[in-house]
Amino acid sequence: MLAWLFTAFLGLSGGLAVGCGFVAFITVLDIIPRLYQLLGGAVSVQWLEKAVIWGVISAMVIDFSDVHFHFLPFGTAFIGLLQGMFIGMLAAALTEVLNVFPILAKRLKLDDVLVWLLMAVVFGKVVGSLFDWMIYQTS
Structure with a gap:
């Protein structure tokens, strides 16, 4: 219960x-x-x-x-x-x-880290998509 x-x-x-x-x-x-x-x-x-x-x-x-x-x-x-x-x-x-x-x-x-902020967004989206397509969808 x-x-x-x-x-x-x-x-x-x-x-x-x-x-x-x-x-x-x-x-x-x-x-x-x-x-x-x-x-x-x-x-x-x-x-x-x-x-x-x-x-x-x-x-x-x-x-x-x-x-x-x-x-x-x-x-x-x-x-x-x-x-x-x-x-x-x-x-x-x-x-x-x-x-x-x-x-x-x-x-x-934060002008000097703007590229890192954008890359964090991009890599987060890519990793999340790959996890969904390769791991979550196969289980």
């Missing part, structure tokens, strides 16, 4: 940490306001927020279940297009956020 409670607590804590990190990430990158601006106010902000929430919930349910989809080529292309749009917007937002590093380095007088 104690092991079950510990596992439940650990799972809940990890889920809350990841959820808070995701919300902070979306907030820092101003994803919702940028989408609203790109759409020219054609939809309400609440609709965009609900779309993000339902997208996260749908992805979570699909990830935790053993569901396999068999789409026609057109359906697969459409889903790929949506995923590509999301990754493109995320990459554009991250590019703008990376401009924060030089400003932060100048204000904190």
Whole structure:
């Protein structure tokens, strides 16, 4: 019973940490306001927020279940297009956020270690991706 409670607590804590990190990430990158601006106010902000929430919930349910989809080529292309749009917007937002590093380095007088800060971010991403692809996916 104690092991079950510990596992439940650990799972809940990890889920809350990841959820808070995701919300902070979306907030820092101003994803919702940028989408609203790109759409020219054609939809309400609440609709965009609900779309993000339902997208996260749908992805979570699909990830935790053993569901396999068999789409026609057109359906697969459409889903790929949506995923590509999301990754493109995320990459554009991250590019703008990376401009924060030089400003932060100048204000904190860390100009000489700016390269090391950026390399730490890059190597952290590479190591995390390699761990996910090579170790986590094979187990």
